Amino acid sequence: MPGLEDLYREIILDHYKNPRNEGIFPTPPALKAEGHNPLCGDELTVYLLLEGDVIKDIRITGQGCSISRSSASLMSVAVKGKTLQEVDRLLKIFKSMMSISTNSSGEAEVVDPVEYSERELGELIALQGVVKFPVRIKCATLSWNTLVQALEDRAS
Amino acid sequence: MPGLEDLYREIILDHYKNPRNEGIFPTPPALKAEGHNPLCGDELTVYLLLEGDVIKDIRITGQGCSISRSSASLMSVAVKGKTLQEVDRLLKIFKSMMSISTNSSGEAEVVDPVEYSERELGELIALQGVVKFPVRIKCATLSWNTLVQALEDRAS
Amino acid sequence: MERMNTLGVKTRPLIVSEIRKDFPIFNQHDGKKLFFLDSAASSQKPVQVLQAMDHYYSTTHANVHRGVYHIAEHATELYEGARATIGRFVGAPNPSRETIFTKNATESINLLSNSLTRGTLKKGDVVVLTEMEHHANLVPWLMAKEQFGIEIRYIMVDENGYLDLQNIDELLQNAKILSVSLTSNVLGTINPIRRLADLAHEHGAIAIGDGAQYVPHLSTNVTDLGLDFLAFTGHKMLGPTGIGVLWGKSELLESLPPFMGGGDMITDVRLDGFTPNELPWKFEAGTPPIAEAIGLAAAVDYLENLGMDAIRDHELELLSYAFESLESNFGKDLVIHGPRNVNDRGGVISFDFKNIHPHDISQVLDQSGVCVRAGHHCAKPLMRHLGIAATARASFHIYNDRSDVDALVDALAKARAFFG
């Protein structure tokens, strides 16, 4: 059985206790999407300020466990100032890192494995250990899925 | 395991191969009731000619297994010429003979045990062995239940 | 050794060390002790239950009700015998006719919501539920509302975790159905079901009990409880998965149309229609959970052998110990939901702990072999009422003792140190 330290890295606990980019933005101009994990009741709202195809700023509110909160915080840092293309690449890398053969719900979420360097991931790599705890993968991916939703809502 | 000879007594095979009182009566004046055993598809029709409270004559048609056919034939002989009171007594005795703690369908058909002499039963005693084959009890009682129904329909 | 329970009845105390020997899951040789505190989600199974099913499959399996040959006959006897055993266990006046096997408590309630709505209810008719119901006793009625336009009213929950019965007469005005859990799976509250059923009857409503959390733990008698229907589930009472039960009064069951159609539930089928079978088969379409019924009957035997009063005493004793222990160790850091008086509770403790998310609590506890559930416990409306998204929940059954509570306390102390 993997140990707690695989899951709760120091960076994670830090982002959990001191979440970055917490708060809200008025909409408009901000884009907004709400995500929730029906199994555990976690709820997140993501606000995005775009400038052209750059995420100029981001705010996140909600409630959730240490993994979902810290993942949201880590994501906010990772995507801030990035172009949408760069964000898309990060998303693919992150999902690839989170993918296992069957996740706990047995969903065959087909994730294309992506080649990436640790450098590209930056602090996000702290979440790598989550894969060993399949139930928690949904916690780690909630904020990313909500981000995607905010961007998709804009597209439509 | 009880043997076949417990079930298929000679009298039974005789009544099966040569059913007594087979046929129909016009209704009216005859009373009539149809009975069927949903589990095996057996069907019986009983016709009664009453005179006052005496069963003057009886006819039975239908299809069924050796137990249900011979039981019907044996019943027809047993009740013919009897008063309704006498028939009621026979019915009680017969049901008592057929009663076991749980029948195959687990029905808790509460049957009051009745004291009776073998003489009272007459040839009907040939069906005693059926009790050892719980699935077949319904076959043996089908004709009796249909008889009761014919008499009840008259009452109402 | 005997002792008196709250009712003054002598009970034989449970010897947990002996009981645990009957449960294979506690005797795995990986060197780690399992502190299983999630029986409210599903209980573990004693070897007697597993053996009853294996023995059935290994000697007697055949489809029931239609076979003349001896193993089919014997299978039918075992299946119908299980029905009688389980019906008697909840005090059914006519166990063989009134006890219906389903796949879980959820199906039992869906059967009712479906058959009652089609059979009895009209648009605008009122169904009364409570705010503390499990989704199993909410969604079926919400679906009936969508489909048939019935009205649903709720008995609210007060700040101590009890049902607020101040406006009960108003709520029951024109009600046709009252459906209430006997024990809440979150708050632990044991509801005053007899009083509620009597009130329902005074208003001409039918009284349905969701006994999923009650029947496994307390001596149950449907007549004493004043119920018309009682739903419960096998896997929470030492029985296998795949089986639930609905008990109902014969007259009512007879008046209802069938729920599902298929083999066994008919007396005749024609190309243009069908005639339903007698009770209880009218409500059992297709091949039933035969081995599961036999397993559940073995579970009932096991429970009865210990004695339901002794089981209740044991759980009360554990509950008291847990309350004291959690309080003295964590004080205000730990908030227990539901009634303070353990006598009003089943063996279920939902709690908040120091703003640590229940998922994280459960994860850290798991590392010490302590299994607790974290989440909304299929009671989202109640969660909203409590103003939270999730709780951690520890729950007991016969194989738990003080060592489980001690392990819980130790593991919680670790979690506090970790996230504190």
Next chain:
Amino acid sequence: MERMNTLGVKTRPLIVSEIRKDFPIFNQHDGKKLFFLDSAASSQKPVQVLQAMDHYYSTTHANVHRGVYHIAEHATELYEGARATIGRFVGAPNPSRETIFTKNATESINLLSNSLTRGTLKKGDVVVLTEMEHHANLVPWLMAKEQFGIEIRYIMVDENGYLDLQNIDELLQNAKILSVSLTSNVLGTINPIRRLADLAHEHGAIAIGDGAQYVPHLSTNVTDLGLDFLAFTGHKMLGPTGIGVLWGKSELLESLPPFMGGGDMITDVRLDGFTPNELPWKFEAGTPPIAEAIGLAAAVDYLENLGMDAIRDHELELLSYAFESLESNFGKDLVIHGPRNVNDRGGVISFDFKNIHPHDISQVLDQSGVCVRAGHHCAKPLMRHLGIAATARASFHIYNDRSDVDALVDALAKARAFFG
């Protein structure tokens, strides 16, 4: 040793003496051999299936989908893994989303009749069935007819036991649904399901297959069969009781409203409504048959290990032997219902014997340890068509061989002597 089957595929012949060692029921030490010829009603179970369930209960049992602790997580993996295994077994393109666990095939079809009628059908819409259906594929539609006023049309059966397709285009006019058994449980007829499904689609109708008697015996691929939905049942394919399966195309499943309401099938519940969950959980309300799913996956592994083509070859060989043997021994005294060509049949032989009532046949055979079913086989409309109330039926599975057929013939000879 390998041989070629009808498709020119090499298969490894079954070694029945070895297979029987895996089935505890054939290894009882009461000195009597069991000739079990009633697998069409329910099959026996190999020890691998019983052990898979026991192992689960003894090491990993916990309720699925909501637990964070490791045994709950592992239980969820096993349960969802079983889903994938079973979905793949019938060639589901997306096994994890499209495979729904029910309690039996009957529930699978009720789910469809209920959700399709509420979701898609209007009064007067046409459902096409056949005269040879099992009650499981008749009564649910008759109930929908009662409730919603749909129209039901039937494909008739010809004198050789095949579906009469002369007027099929007429029957399918304006049809919304076609629901047909892949193999008849009485006649043994294997229906031309691909052709029927294609015709249904041409008329804009949905094609549902009742695979209860097909999936356990023949290699199944839902795409090749052209189906939209397929129902089947665990206990007829070496699996436990208490579990059935519904496979359906994702798009269709997504468009349907849920059948039963409760835990797990929702993403949110409010006092005034609810939001259904994603596939497949949307159709699984309450605690599912967890151990049963795991047992059924073990049964599928067992079948796949033998190879479905080898199993079919074995049954064809037995069928031919039985046809010859019955004919040469009893001539015109014994009439077999259904197609004469064994290639068009599953391993099911219903017969009339010398005016001896099937009950009596079955009783006498039982005395020789030969188990056959007697009755209407839950197909009363077909029985009416055949002009009889009941038949005796012998049916095969992997543990049967020629010695079973020989025992059947010997016992029938005894019955003839007895009643002759």
